[in-house]
Amino acid sequence: MTDVPAIPVAKGAALREILPRYANRHGLITGATGTGKTVSLQVIAEGLSARGVPVFMADVKGDLAGLSQAGAMSPKLQERLTKLGLPAPSFRAYPVIFWDLFGEQGHPVRATISEMGPLLLGRLLDLNETQTGVLNLVFKLADDQGLLLLDLKDLQAMLAFVADNAKELTTTYGNVSAATVGAIQRGLLQLESQAGDRFFGEPALELADLMLTDPSGAGAVNILAADKLMQSPRLYATFLLWLLSELFENLPEVGDPDKPKLVFFFDEAHLLFNDAPKALLEKIEQVVRLVRSKGVGVFFVTQNPLDVPDTVLGQLGNRVQHALRAFTPRDQKAVKAAAQTFRQNPALDTEKTIMELGVGEALVSFLEPGGTPAIVDRAFILPPGSRLGAITPEERQRVIAASPVKGRYEQAIDRESAFETLQGRKAAAAPPGSWQRPTDVKTTRQAEARSGPWGGTAAPSTEPARPAPQRQAPPREERSTFDKIVFGDGRRQGLAEAMAKSAVRQVGSSLGRQILRGVLGSILKG
Known part of the structure; x- marks a missing residue:
């Protein structure tokens, strides 16, 4: 030694x-x-x-x-050195590596959901004992199914899977209530709003990058x-x-x-x-x-x-x-x-x-x-x-630019994990010929909104306008008296029938205007 x-x-x-x-x-x-x-x-x-x-x-x-950054002598420092009877320190800068969970003032720091584990996640989400137990169940199920828990959407997908299959999982993993799963999901939403989604994911932090030494032998x-x-x-x-x-x-x-x-x-x-x-x-x-x-x-x-x-x-x-x-x-x-x-x-x-x-x-x-x-x-x-x-921000950026880990963590990676696997299983389980709901409907609508008339980039549609569907009269033998007045009974309409139709149209038009005013009024007031 x-x-x-x-x-x-x-x-x-x-x-x-x-x-x-x-x-x-x-x-x-x-x-x-x-x-x-x-x-x-x-x-x-x-x-x-x-x-x-x-x-x-x-x-x-x-x-x-x-x-x-290297220090410098000042009157206050000189006074302290004189009082202690010490020589001036050797002013120098040290090999600093800046990190930041948000990736703003340093290299991003990430961890996977699996690395964090249910105990620390339960602490992070402020879960009670029962909720932490369900979180343990989710991790155990993911391990048994071979599903990777890397980021927040993986954990959210696993919670949804557990809620949808609670009855089938009861005999193997125990009871799971929808209220408990909902409480965990609300905690995840709150964590996501605090930028927790930036912390969970890949590439995860390598511990070896915290234990570097510079060419002179100084520790990072x-x-x-x-x-x-x-x-x-x-x-x-x-x-x-x-x-x-x-x-x-x-x-x-x-x-x-x-x-x-x-x-x-x-x-x-x-x-x-x-x-x-x-x-x-x-x-x-x-x-x-x-x-x-x-x-x-x-x-x-x-x-x-x-x-x-x-x-x-x-x-x-x-x-x-x-x-x-x-x-x-x-x-x-x-x-x-x-x-x-x-x-x-x-x-x-x-x-x-x-x-x-x-x-x-x-x-x-x-x-x-x-x-x-x-x-x-x-x-x-x-x-x-x-x-x-x-x-200063400029000094910080110079240190980051000269960092030995520059470019290693800046770009997030989203590889196939629990979320993608469960989405694929759900799509494969749908019966052939059934209607499918798009998984990216929110993104699609946002793109349409950006490129539509308000965004100024969408071209007007060249398709001819489709005629509005016409209301079909029910069979004559099933028609009520009201239907006969409105639609007729197949004969030439008489004077009394025409007057009745006109009265109904006026009532309908007045009622429609009142409804329209009510709807628009509520919107404008809001």
Whole structure:
């Protein structure tokens, strides 16, 4: 095992460093808004990348994109360096790859429905236990039938198939109610309205593309644009948990390497645990506990340490605690809980210090050689070598254009899957000579509307107008008195008959005008 240089993070009584071989023992960065959590994350990410460790992080506010640009000296930074007695950092840009679920500020990120699985989809759609059970049934049926679930329309087609064949499926898979299927379908429609249809599909994200190193040996800094994604917090949390689960399920065991294969920063970590069902919490705990042996480190970033369950909190060996404000009973409880999780320093009142920390200050405790937590120390976070803050759209586009994965994910692929297979079965099952409804009727009508008179591109029809069908009089022996008045009885009409016909026509014309006014009036009023 080779010794990889330690990562300097903060300066207190001494320089506080993270040992790369313990970076996969996970970590926690907490503190109130504006106390410096983002800078702490940026400094740790820089140190890992410089040592050849790829990292993945979500950029919630847009300021982590500055990792792609070199920093510069400023009066404020010079003041901080003088106070700490440190030389200026080595300003440099890091090899950044931008990702975006919506494909707007980075390379598109996609996953298939099958990869997501029923448990995470149930969490994403906010399904109850019964509805999640039906979703499990759909996945089992798709597996038994050899049907691929790749995108949302595949899952919607499978749900429709299950609803249409509920009676036949009962003996093998159990009861399925139309109300339960309808609830799941409504959840899918809501997800689709939040651009979830862009996330599900192919080409799916390859995990190897998150673990690249550049020609100089620096690890890739994968940044997920999450400012728009945060408008759908459940999709945000589910995606990050899916990605972490994929790493756990697909990476081989490596034991205790000299440095991690990948370090995963989970910003706004409270979204992961809010209202999560017990089964999901157990899965999260299992993944965090076991993913270490796959060479993956996880750092949770959140405002309050109480946001992370105790079962997960106890597995986080590297701690950076920024200031907390104890204005409410819950805040006071959080301060006390945060102070108790550190290895106590006899010369420091940890609970009191947490409320006195300034911006850029933190209580830090990293794992020492041997894997034991260091005594907590009050320290200043070191300045990063990359830019602090956001970048311009032009700078972002230049980074995307030079990306090693450019062109690999931009074009969506829609290959044959459950939707197409079920459509083909339905068409094949129709009796010969029966009337068929076109599957693209909506698209056809939209095309006609665009090319019709309102669009100005459609040519007038050259077919002769067809005569309107004439109403046929019923047989004479079946006619009522009213029919005889209107249609006649086959004889030459007399004066009285002609007058009756005229009266009926006038009544009909008046009634027709009233109906027409009523219809048009309702339209115009609307």
